[in-house]
Amino acid sequence: MRLRIGFLAPTAILMAITMLAPLAIIVVYSLLTRGAYGGVELPWTIENFTRLWDPVYGIIFVRSFWIAAVATALCLVLGFPLAMFIARSGSRKNLYLSLVILPFWTSFLIRTYAWMFLLRDTGIINSALQALRIIREPLPLLYNDGAVILGLVYGFLPFMVLPLYATLERLDPALLEAAADLGARPWDTLVRVTLPLCAPGIRAGAILVFVPCLGTYLTSDLLGGSKTVLIGNLVQNQFTASRDWPFGAALSLALMAIAMVLLFAVRRRGEELL
Amino acid sequence: MKRGLAVYAVFAYAFLHVPLLILAIFSFNSSKFAVWESFSLQWYRAVAADANLIESSVNSLIIAVVATVVATIIGTLAAYGLWKRGSQWLSGSLYLSLVTPEIVTGASLLALFQWIFRFAHLRLGMHTVILAHVGFSLAYVVVVVLARLRSYDPTLEEAALDLGATEFGAFWRVTLPYLGPAIAAAAMLAFTVSIDDYVITSLVAGVDSQTLPMVIYAMARRGVNPALNAVSTLVVFGLGMLIILSERLRKT
Numbered sequence: 001m002r003l004r005i006g007f008l009a010p011t012a013i014l015m016a017i018t019m020l021a022p023l024a025i026i027v028v029y030s031l032l033t034r035g036a037y038g039g040v041e042l043p044w045t046i047e048n049f050t051r052l053w054d055p056v057y058g059i060i061f062v063r064s065f066w067i068a069a070v071a072t073a074l075c076l077v078l079g080f081p082l083a084m085f086i087a088r089s090g091s092r093k094n095l096y097l098s099l100v101i102l103p104f105w106t107s108f109l110i111r112t113y114a115w116m117f118l119l120r121d122t123g124i125i126n127s128a129l130q131a132l133r134i135i136r137e138p139l140p141l142l143y144n145d146g147a148v149i150l151g152l153v154y155g156f157l158p159f160m161v162l163p164l165y166a167t168l169e170r171l172d173p174a175l176l177e178a179a180a181d182l183g184a185r186p187w188d189t190l191v192r193v194t195l196p197l198c199a200p201g202i203r204a205g206a207i208l209v210f211v212p213c214l215g216t217y218l219t220s221d222l223l224g225g226s227k228t229v230l231i232g233n234l235v236q237n238q239f240t241a242s243r244d245w246p247f248g249a250a251l252s253l254a255l256m257a258i259a260m261v262l263l264f265a266v267r268r269r270g271e272e273l274l
Numbered sequence: 275m276k277r278g279l280a281v282y283a284v285f286a287y288a289f290l291h292v293p294l295l296i297l298a299i300f301s302f303n304s305s306k307f308a309v310w311e312s313f314s315l316q317w318y319r320a321v322a323a324d325a326n327l328i329e330s331s332v333n334s335l336i337i338a339v340v341a342t343v344v345a346t347i348i349g350t351l352a353a354y355g356l357w358k359r360g361s362q363w364l365s366g367s368l369y370l371s372l373v374t375p376e377i378v379t380g381a382s383l384l385a386l387f388q389w390i391f392r393f394a395h396l397r398l399g400m401h402t403v404i405l406a407h408v409g410f411s412l413a414y415v416v417v418v419v420l421a422r423l424r425s426y427d428p429t430l431e432e433a434a435l436d437l438g439a440t441e442f443g444a445f446w447r448v449t450l451p452y453l454g455p456a457i458a459a460a461a462m463l464a465f466t467v468s469i470d471d472y473v474i475t476s477l478v479a480g481v482d483s484q485t486l487p488m489v490i491y492a493m494a495r496r497g498v499n500p501a502l503n504a505v506s507t508l509v510v511f512g513l514g515m516l517i518i519l520s521e522r523l524r525k526t
Contacts, residue, residue, distance in 0.1 A: 003441045004355045008364060011352035011412055015367040018409025019374075022382035025389055078286065085283040088276070096283070103290050105462075106513050107470045109487050110506040113494045114293040117300070117308070117503065124296060124308040131309070157290065215375025217473050222494055232377045239381045239477065249385065252378040259373055 030249035040245055048250035057234070057251075064230040067145060067220075068213035071152035075160040075209045076202065078153065083164035083201075084194075087171075097165065104158040112151050112222050119147055119223075143225030151219040156212065160205040167201030168194075203266045211259045231255050294510055301503035317504035327489055327505060334486040337400065338468040341407035346461040349415025350453065354445065356416070357423040368413040379410060380477035387478060398480035406478045407471065411464035418463060422456030462520050466513060 030048050032040040051057070086096045103111060118124050119141040126138040141147060171194065179189040195202075217232030224230070235255065238248025304314035321327055356365065371379070383406050387398060426449065434444035450457075472487040479488065486509070493502045 004358045007351040007355035010348035012364055019367050019371045022386040025385045026382045081282050082286045085279040105466055105517050106510045109472050114297045117297055127308040217377045235377050255375055
């Protein structure tokens with residue numbers, strides 16, 4: 001048992017330094033006043049939290065929710081048939097599965113940049129369409145909400161496919177046969193048998209996609225340009241250019257609180273990761 | 275229905291893989307523009323001649339290797355400890371680190387470091403980046419190793435103890451070899467999340483600890499740059515080789 005304490009200690013210390021202490025600092029900072037030269041000063045105040053209700057920021061929260069929700073829904077719609085294909089592909093399962101996981105191992109940043117290369121005004125899609133004389137002026141494909149959603153779906157699709165695959169894989173084929181024997185058409189079986197049985201996978205996938213999408217910074221900054229300001233960009237801005245640390249801290253806590261509420265809302269017994 | 279799924283899968287896989295493929299092809303294009311001209315290695319030469327890219331790549335490798343080794347060792351120990359008996363506190367904080375948005379992790383670490391620097395003559399640099407990377411990759415290591423331990427038969431260890439092994443001896447000579455593949459997978463995961471991180475790193479890095487993702491990001495924000503296609507291709511190729519190599523190692 002003493003061995004166990006010794007084994008846990010290094011990780012406990014590191015988590016205290018890199019996770020709990022920073023969080024404590026953020027809580028304290030969120031209740032302080034912005035200093036004249038950046039930094040933080042007394043007196044204590046709750047003004048940073050009341051500012052969150054300002055409609056200027058409200059719009060940013062709503063937009064972030066909207067973009068994350070659309071990206072999650074698209075991942076589900078696009079990921080479900082793919083997961084089903086993999087689950088039913090017999091001996092080639094592992095190959096098809098690793099083709100989904102592979103992009104996950106390659107750089108997220110570079111995969112985002114690849115879309116900049118494809119979508120920009122002089123990018124390959126616009127160049128090809130112009131060469132084919134389908135369009136004369138380049139289409140504004142980059143630097144808008146659509147590009148951000150595309151980037152998020154591209155980046156997080158594997159996170160949706162993996163849990164969906166895991167539940168589909170365990171699905172008892174006898175249940176599907178039973179539904180067919182009782183006269184259900186394939187579509188009815190899908191909607192009334194397969195989907196409800198996949199609920200845990202859908203929940204897990206939705207959380208794995210929605211939470212990081214809500215806090216996204218990189219994708220919205222690179223593909224959304226300066227027009228698309230989401231919560232993540234707002235937080236980053238407070239800690240860098242605006243140098244308003246107390247408000248940045250309050251925003252961070254709000255973002256974390258939302259993520260926590262969502263996680264607890266969808267969590268079920270026996271689905272813990274750790 | 276089966277046929278429809280297969281056709282759909284072709285498109286889905288194309289969506290996942292073609293963008294990077296196009297990027298790789300155009301990294302060999304002699305033209306600056308997205309129209310194919312002729313085969314050329316000029317952008318690779320430009321990368322090799324860019325001192326900034328080389329220096330940041332070296333930084334990234336040092337950070338990723340150190341963070342991976344540290345996180346893998348102490349994360350494996352923690353997973354074993356948690357498997358023996360759970361700890362609400364530790365599991366809770368590891369879970370919290372997995373679900374905290376990167377931007378919040380980075381900003382709060384920056385706030386902590388700046389607060390410490392008020393009392394100590396220290397600055398942001400490689401050490402702060404490495405500390406941050408160990409912190410955020412630990413949870414991944416614990417999750418992967420713990421998953422493997424869930425399918426481990428504790429009686430194997432009890433047998434070793436009955437045969438006279440010490441508690442540590444049983445862990446070292448019986449449990450650890452069983453965990454080998456999971457530890458390798460955990461190290462791979464820690465390495466890839468470390469070498470790819472931009473958001474957290476950019477907040478806690480100093481002037482002398484620019485990493486490759488930071489340089490790539492700055493280049494991408496400035497827009498058109500064929501040298502970036504070449505860098506990207508090299509990174510994706512390098513990571514791909516690493517994955518294949520680790521798969522080979524795991525099978526032997």
